[in-house]
Amino acid sequence: MKRTTFIALLLGAVLLVGCRNTTAELSITTTLPPTTAVSVEGASSDVILTDTLQFEPAFLSIPNPGVHTINFINEGFVPHDIEVPGHEPFVVDAGQTVTKTVDVGPEGLSFYCSTEGHFEAGMVGGIAVGSAGIDTLPEITAEAVAAARAHDQDSMEAMGDDGEMMDEMAHDDEMAHDDETAQDEGAASDEEAAPVDESGIAIDPAADRQIRIVMTEYAFEPATVSVFAGETVQLILVNEGFLVHEFRLANEHSVEEHIASGHADHGEGEADHHDAPIVEVPAGSAASLTVTLEADTEFDLITCLIPGHYENGMVGDLSVI
Numbered sequence: 001m002k003r004t005t006f007i008a009l010l011l012g013a014v015l016l017v018g019c020r021n022t023t024a025e026l027s028i029t030t031t032l033p034p035t036t037a038v039s040v041e042g043a044s045s046d047v048i049l050t051d052t053l054q055f056e057p058a059f060l061s062i063p064n065p066g067v068h069t070i071n072f073i074n075e076g077f078v079p080h081d082i083e084v085p086g087h088e089p090f091v092v093d094a095g096q097t098v099t100k101t102v103d104v105g106p107e108g109l110s111f112y113c114s115t116e117g118h119f120e121a122g123m124v125g126g127i128a129v130g131s132a133g134i135d136t137l138p139e140i141t142a143e144a145v146a147a148a149r150a151h152d153q154d155s156m157e158a159m160g161d162d163g164e165m166m167d168e169m170a171h172d173d174e175m176a177h178d179d180e181t182a183q184d185e186g187a188a189s190d191e192e193a194a195p196v197d198e199s200g201i202a203i204d205p206a207a208d209r210q211i212r213i214v215m216t217e218y219a220f221e222p223a224t225v226s227v228f229a230g231e232t233v234q235l236i237l238v239n240e241g242f243l244v245h246e247f248r249l250a251n252e253h254s255v256e257e258h259i260a261s262g263h264a265d266h267g268e269g270e271a272d273h274h275d276a277p278i279v280e281v282p283a284g285s286a287a288s289l290t291v292t293l294e295a296d297t298e299f300d301l302i303t304c305l306i307p308g309h310y311e312n313g314m315v316g317d318l319s320v321i
Contacts, residue, residue, distance in 0.1 A: 037061035037128045044069035047125065049092055051076035051312050053118050053217070053242065055111075055125035059134045062127060065106045070127075073097045078308030080118065083148050084111040085138065094308060104129060108137040114148045117242035117283050121217075199238050199286040207234035207290050215281060215304070216241040218312035225302055226319040229295035236288050239281040246306055247289065248278040249299040249318060258305050293320050 037059035047070055048056040062068055072082060074092040083089045084102060092098045102109055104127050113123035119140070126137040194202040197210060204210075208231050214221040215237060227233050237247050250258075254276065276299060281287045293299070297320055304314040 037134050040068075043067070044071065046071045046073055049074040049076065049080045049082075049113070051078045051218070051308060053113070053121035053123045055113075055123060058125040059137075060125075060127045062104060062129060065104055065129050067101055068104050068127060069099060069101045071097055071099050076308065077311035079115070080113045080123070081115045081152065082111060083114045083145075084109070085140075085144075089114065089148065089152065102127075106130075106132075108132060108134075110138045110140050112140050112145065114145055114152065116149070116244055119145045120283070121242035197236055199236060201236050201286050201288045204234040204288065204290045206232060208232050210234045210236055212236045212238065213247070213302075215239045215245040215247070215314075217243055218304070218309050218314035220247075220302060220304075220314065220316040223316040224319060225316065226321060227293055229320050230292065232290065232292045234288055234290045236286065237279055237281050238286045239283055242283050243309075244280060244282050244306065245304045245309065245314070246278055246280045247287075248303060248305060249276045249291070250301045250303045250305075251298055252301065255301065255303060255305070255310065255315075259310070293318075295320055 038057040039061045041063070045060050045068065047060075049072060050056060060068075072080075072092050074080060074094055074096050077094045079091055079093045081089060081091050082098075084100065087100065087102060090098055090100070106129055108126055108128045110124070110126040112119050112125070115123075119142075124140055126134060128134050128137060194205070196202050197212070199212075211225060211227075211233055213225065213235055216239075225235070235247070239245050277289055277291065279287050279289050300318050300320075302316045302318050303310050
Protein backbone atom coordinates (compact mmCIF):
# COMPACT_ATOMS: atom_id res chain seq x y z
CA MET A 1 0.00 0.00 0.00
CA LYS A 2 1.28 3.40 -0.84
CA ARG A 3 -0.34 6.50 0.53
CA THR A 4 0.95 10.00 0.12
CA THR A 5 -0.08 12.90 2.28
CA PHE A 6 0.94 16.43 1.39
CA ILE A 7 0.73 19.18 3.92
CA ALA A 8 1.49 22.80 3.17
CA LEU A 9 1.41 24.95 6.25
CA LEU A 10 1.27 28.71 6.02
CA LEU A 11 1.79 29.84 9.57
CA GLY A 12 2.88 32.98 11.40
CA ALA A 13 6.04 32.72 13.45
CA VAL A 14 5.87 33.20 17.20
CA LEU A 15 6.64 36.64 18.60
CA LEU A 16 9.04 36.64 21.55
CA VAL A 17 11.83 38.72 23.09
CA GLY A 18 12.81 40.95 20.23
CA CYS A 19 11.26 38.72 17.56
CA ARG A 20 9.38 40.00 14.56
CA ASN A 21 5.98 38.76 13.47
CA THR A 22 6.84 37.00 10.24
CA THR A 23 5.31 34.35 8.05
CA ALA A 24 7.15 31.34 6.70
CA GLU A 25 5.86 28.79 4.22
CA LEU A 26 7.38 25.32 4.27
CA SER A 27 6.00 21.99 3.12
CA ILE A 28 6.25 18.37 4.20
CA THR A 29 5.60 15.37 1.97
CA THR A 30 5.14 11.93 3.47
CA THR A 31 5.10 8.67 1.54
CA LEU A 32 4.31 5.46 3.37
CA PRO A 33 6.29 2.57 1.84
CA PRO A 34 4.62 -0.70 0.85
CA THR A 35 4.52 -3.15 3.72
CA THR A 36 3.12 -6.56 4.58
CA ALA A 37 0.85 -7.78 7.37
CA VAL A 38 1.94 -10.04 10.22
CA SER A 39 -0.22 -13.17 10.40
CA VAL A 40 -1.99 -13.71 13.72
CA GLU A 41 -3.65 -16.99 14.69
CA GLY A 42 -4.82 -16.08 18.19
CA ALA A 43 -7.64 -13.85 19.40
CA SER A 44 -5.37 -11.02 20.54
CA SER A 45 -2.31 -9.08 19.37
CA ASP A 46 0.23 -6.68 20.84
CA VAL A 47 0.88 -3.47 18.93
CA ILE A 48 3.78 -1.31 20.12
CA LEU A 49 3.52 2.50 19.85
CA THR A 50 6.92 4.07 19.27
CA ASP A 51 8.42 7.53 19.60
CA THR A 52 9.49 7.19 15.97
CA LEU A 53 5.75 7.54 15.25
CA GLN A 54 5.02 4.02 14.08
CA PHE A 55 2.90 1.03 15.04
CA GLU A 56 4.94 -2.17 15.39
CA PRO A 57 3.68 -4.19 13.68
CA ALA A 58 1.71 -1.71 11.63
CA PHE A 59 -0.50 -4.29 9.95
CA LEU A 60 -1.95 -7.60 11.16
CA SER A 61 -3.71 -10.36 9.25
CA ILE A 62 -6.33 -12.62 10.85
CA PRO A 63 -7.84 -15.69 9.14
CA ASN A 64 -11.52 -14.78 9.51
CA PRO A 65 -13.73 -11.78 10.31
CA GLY A 66 -14.75 -11.41 13.92
CA VAL A 67 -13.79 -10.03 17.29
CA HIS A 68 -10.12 -9.32 17.90
CA THR A 69 -8.36 -7.80 20.91
CA ILE A 70 -5.48 -5.37 20.47
CA ASN A 71 -3.11 -4.41 23.28
CA PHE A 72 -1.77 -0.96 22.39
CA ILE A 73 1.51 -0.71 24.30
CA ASN A 74 3.28 2.64 24.53
CA GLU A 75 6.93 1.86 25.19
CA GLY A 76 8.06 5.44 24.54
CA PHE A 77 7.80 8.85 26.17
CA VAL A 78 5.33 10.50 23.77
CA PRO A 79 1.55 10.12 24.30
CA HIS A 80 -0.60 8.97 21.37
CA ASP A 81 -4.26 9.63 20.50
CA ILE A 82 -5.57 6.50 18.81
CA GLU A 83 -8.54 6.52 16.46
CA VAL A 84 -10.31 3.34 15.34
CA PRO A 85 -13.19 4.31 13.03
CA GLY A 86 -16.48 3.21 14.56
CA HIS A 87 -15.02 3.20 18.08
CA GLU A 88 -14.42 5.87 20.71
CA PRO A 89 -10.99 7.50 20.46
CA PHE A 90 -8.56 6.92 23.33
CA VAL A 91 -5.18 8.09 24.59
CA VAL A 92 -2.23 5.82 25.35
CA ASP A 93 0.13 7.71 27.63
CA ALA A 94 3.85 7.04 27.99
CA GLY A 95 4.45 3.63 29.56
CA GLN A 96 0.77 2.72 29.41
CA THR A 97 -1.06 -0.23 27.83
CA VAL A 98 -4.64 0.16 26.61
CA THR A 99 -6.57 -2.93 25.52
CA LYS A 100 -9.35 -2.61 22.97
CA THR A 101 -11.64 -5.26 21.53
CA VAL A 102 -12.73 -4.52 17.97
CA ASP A 103 -15.11 -6.15 15.52
CA VAL A 104 -13.25 -6.75 12.27
CA GLY A 105 -15.46 -7.09 9.20
CA PRO A 106 -14.59 -8.85 5.91
CA GLU A 107 -13.13 -5.59 4.55
CA GLY A 108 -10.71 -5.35 7.47
CA LEU A 109 -10.13 -2.52 9.91
CA SER A 110 -7.84 0.53 9.87
CA PHE A 111 -6.58 2.60 12.80
CA TYR A 112 -4.26 5.58 13.19
CA CYS A 113 -2.82 8.13 15.60
CA SER A 114 -4.51 11.53 15.40
CA THR A 115 -1.98 13.39 17.55
CA GLU A 116 -0.77 16.41 15.57
CA GLY A 117 1.94 15.28 13.16
CA HIS A 118 1.74 11.57 13.95
CA PHE A 119 -0.57 10.56 11.09
CA GLU A 120 1.49 12.73 8.74
CA ALA A 121 4.61 10.83 9.82
CA GLY A 122 2.99 7.54 8.85
CA MET A 123 1.39 6.32 12.09
CA VAL A 124 -1.27 4.21 10.38
CA GLY A 125 -2.10 0.54 10.90
CA GLY A 126 -4.80 -2.02 10.36
CA ILE A 127 -6.08 -5.60 10.39
CA ALA A 128 -6.57 -7.45 7.11
CA VAL A 129 -8.76 -10.56 6.82
CA GLY A 130 -7.96 -13.86 5.11
CA SER A 131 -6.11 -13.65 1.84
CA ALA A 132 -6.96 -9.98 1.34
CA GLY A 133 -3.93 -7.74 1.29
CA ILE A 134 -3.55 -4.50 3.16
CA ASP A 135 -4.29 -2.62 -0.06
CA THR A 136 -7.97 -3.52 0.50
CA LEU A 137 -8.16 -1.97 3.97
CA PRO A 138 -10.45 1.03 4.48
CA GLU A 139 -8.50 4.18 3.62
CA ILE A 140 -7.80 6.81 6.23
CA THR A 141 -7.97 10.19 4.52
CA ALA A 142 -6.45 13.47 5.63
CA GLU A 143 -10.00 14.88 5.76
CA ALA A 144 -11.06 12.18 8.21
CA VAL A 145 -8.06 12.90 10.40
CA ALA A 146 -8.79 16.64 10.36
CA ALA A 147 -12.42 15.93 11.34
CA ALA A 148 -11.30 13.71 14.22
CA ARG A 149 -8.95 16.39 15.49
CA ALA A 150 -11.68 19.02 15.28
CA HIS A 151 -14.03 16.73 17.22
CA ASP A 152 -11.39 16.16 19.89
CA GLN A 153 -10.82 19.92 20.16
CA ASP A 154 -14.56 20.55 20.49
CA SER A 155 -14.77 17.93 23.23
CA MET A 156 -11.93 19.59 25.14
CA GLU A 157 -13.61 22.99 24.87
CA ALA A 158 -16.93 21.54 26.06
CA MET A 159 -15.18 20.26 29.19
CA GLY A 160 -13.79 23.73 29.91
CA ASP A 161 -15.47 27.10 30.26
CA ASP A 162 -19.02 27.66 29.05
CA GLY A 163 -19.78 29.39 25.76
CA GLU A 164 -20.44 32.81 27.26
CA MET A 165 -17.06 32.96 28.98
CA MET A 166 -15.33 31.74 25.82
CA ASP A 167 -17.11 34.49 23.85
CA GLU A 168 -15.87 37.07 26.33
CA MET A 169 -12.33 35.72 26.04
CA ALA A 170 -12.57 35.81 22.25
CA HIS A 171 -13.79 39.41 22.42
CA ASP A 172 -10.88 40.35 24.71
CA ASP A 173 -8.44 38.64 22.34
CA GLU A 174 -9.94 40.51 19.38
CA MET A 175 -9.62 43.85 21.19
CA ALA A 176 -6.02 43.08 22.13
CA HIS A 177 -5.31 42.13 18.53
CA ASP A 178 -6.81 45.41 17.31
CA ASP A 179 -4.58 47.32 19.75
CA GLU A 180 -1.50 45.47 18.53
CA THR A 181 -2.45 46.15 14.94
CA ALA A 182 -2.79 49.86 15.63
CA GLN A 183 0.58 49.93 17.38
CA ASP A 184 2.27 48.06 14.55
CA GLU A 185 0.86 50.11 11.65
CA GLY A 186 3.78 52.51 11.69
CA ALA A 187 6.31 49.69 11.49
CA ALA A 188 4.41 47.54 9.00
CA SER A 189 5.82 49.14 5.87
CA ASP A 190 9.38 48.84 7.21
CA GLU A 191 8.85 45.17 8.03
CA GLU A 192 7.44 44.43 4.58
CA ALA A 193 10.57 45.89 3.04
CA ALA A 194 12.94 44.03 5.40
CA PRO A 195 15.16 41.32 3.91
CA VAL A 196 14.23 37.74 4.69
CA ASP A 197 16.21 34.54 5.13
CA GLU A 198 15.63 31.38 3.07
CA SER A 199 12.76 30.32 5.36
CA GLY A 200 10.91 33.59 4.86
CA ILE A 201 11.79 34.98 8.27
CA ALA A 202 12.40 38.76 8.35
CA ILE A 203 15.98 39.62 9.27
CA ASP A 204 16.07 41.57 12.54
CA PRO A 205 18.13 44.73 11.93
CA ALA A 206 18.90 44.89 15.66
CA ALA A 207 20.77 41.57 15.53
CA ASP A 208 24.53 41.37 15.01
CA ARG A 209 24.10 38.10 13.15
CA GLN A 210 21.71 35.19 12.51
CA ILE A 211 22.03 31.54 13.52
CA ARG A 212 19.78 29.03 11.75
CA ILE A 213 18.64 26.07 13.88
CA VAL A 214 16.71 23.17 12.32
CA MET A 215 14.33 21.14 14.49
CA THR A 216 13.39 17.53 13.72
CA GLU A 217 12.33 14.42 15.66
CA TYR A 218 14.10 14.68 18.13
CA ALA A 219 17.11 16.90 17.57
CA PHE A 220 18.47 20.38 16.97
CA GLU A 221 20.91 21.00 14.14
CA PRO A 222 23.41 22.31 15.07
CA ALA A 223 23.32 20.67 18.50
CA THR A 224 25.66 23.31 19.95
CA VAL A 225 24.99 27.05 19.71
CA SER A 226 27.86 29.42 20.51
CA VAL A 227 27.46 33.18 20.96
CA PHE A 228 29.65 35.99 22.24
CA ALA A 229 28.82 37.65 25.55
CA GLY A 230 26.81 40.81 24.92
CA GLU A 231 26.18 39.90 21.29
CA THR A 232 22.63 40.27 19.95
CA VAL A 233 21.79 37.17 17.95
CA GLN A 234 18.70 36.30 15.93
CA LEU A 235 17.97 32.58 16.18
CA ILE A 236 16.03 31.43 13.14
CA LEU A 237 14.12 28.29 14.14
CA VAL A 238 12.99 26.00 11.32
CA ASN A 239 10.80 22.98 12.10
CA GLU A 240 11.42 20.37 9.40
CA GLY A 241 9.79 17.61 11.43
CA PHE A 242 6.23 16.31 11.64
CA LEU A 243 5.58 17.39 15.23
CA VAL A 244 5.20 20.71 16.98
CA HIS A 245 8.50 21.52 18.70
CA GLU A 246 9.51 24.24 21.10
CA PHE A 247 12.80 26.03 21.57
CA ARG A 248 13.73 27.21 25.03
CA LEU A 249 16.86 28.26 26.86
CA ALA A 250 17.45 26.15 29.96
CA ASN A 251 19.91 24.62 32.38
CA GLU A 252 20.03 21.23 34.04
CA HIS A 253 18.20 22.47 37.14
CA SER A 254 15.34 24.10 35.22
CA VAL A 255 14.91 20.98 33.09
CA GLU A 256 14.78 18.70 36.11
CA GLU A 257 12.34 21.06 37.82
CA HIS A 258 10.10 21.16 34.75
CA ILE A 259 9.99 17.38 34.36
CA ALA A 260 9.41 16.87 38.10
CA SER A 261 6.37 19.16 37.81
CA GLY A 262 4.90 16.94 35.12
CA HIS A 263 5.47 19.59 32.44
CA ALA A 264 3.15 21.85 34.46
CA ASP A 265 4.24 25.10 32.78
CA HIS A 266 4.18 23.75 29.24
CA GLY A 267 2.19 25.96 26.88
CA GLU A 268 1.48 28.63 29.50
CA GLY A 269 3.28 31.53 27.85
CA GLU A 270 6.30 32.94 26.11
CA ALA A 271 8.68 32.38 29.04
CA ASP A 272 8.95 30.04 32.03
CA HIS A 273 9.36 31.15 35.65
CA HIS A 274 13.14 31.32 35.09
CA ASP A 275 12.40 33.99 32.45
CA ALA A 276 13.70 31.61 29.80
CA PRO A 277 12.21 32.55 26.42
CA ILE A 278 10.09 29.84 24.81
CA VAL A 279 9.14 29.64 21.14
CA GLU A 280 6.71 26.98 19.92
CA VAL A 281 7.15 26.18 16.22
CA PRO A 282 4.48 24.14 14.37
CA ALA A 283 5.52 21.47 11.89
CA GLY A 284 6.50 22.94 8.54
CA SER A 285 6.86 26.42 10.00
CA ALA A 286 9.63 28.78 11.06
CA ALA A 287 10.00 31.40 13.77
CA SER A 288 12.67 33.66 15.14
CA LEU A 289 13.97 34.64 18.56
CA THR A 290 16.35 37.53 19.14
CA VAL A 291 18.40 37.34 22.34
CA THR A 292 21.34 39.05 24.00
CA LEU A 293 23.17 36.86 26.51
CA GLU A 294 25.81 37.94 29.00
CA ALA A 295 28.73 35.87 30.25
CA ASP A 296 27.01 35.22 33.59
CA THR A 297 23.78 33.89 32.04
CA GLU A 298 22.25 30.94 33.87
CA PHE A 299 21.38 29.22 30.59
CA ASP A 300 23.71 26.60 29.12
CA LEU A 301 21.23 24.36 27.27
CA ILE A 302 18.76 24.58 24.41
CA THR A 303 15.90 22.13 24.62
CA CYS A 304 12.35 21.13 23.75
CA LEU A 305 10.26 20.28 26.80
CA ILE A 306 7.11 19.16 25.04
CA PRO A 307 6.33 15.86 26.82
CA GLY A 308 8.56 13.09 25.50
CA HIS A 309 10.80 15.25 23.33
CA TYR A 310 13.59 15.97 25.82
CA GLU A 311 13.41 12.35 26.97
CA ASN A 312 14.17 11.31 23.39
CA GLY A 313 17.29 13.48 23.28
CA MET A 314 16.02 16.84 22.06
CA VAL A 315 18.60 18.92 23.91
CA GLY A 316 21.75 20.77 22.90
CA ASP A 317 24.50 22.93 24.37
CA LEU A 318 24.51 26.71 24.62
CA SER A 319 27.95 28.29 24.92
CA VAL A 320 28.44 31.99 25.78
CA ILE A 321 32.08 32.97 25.23
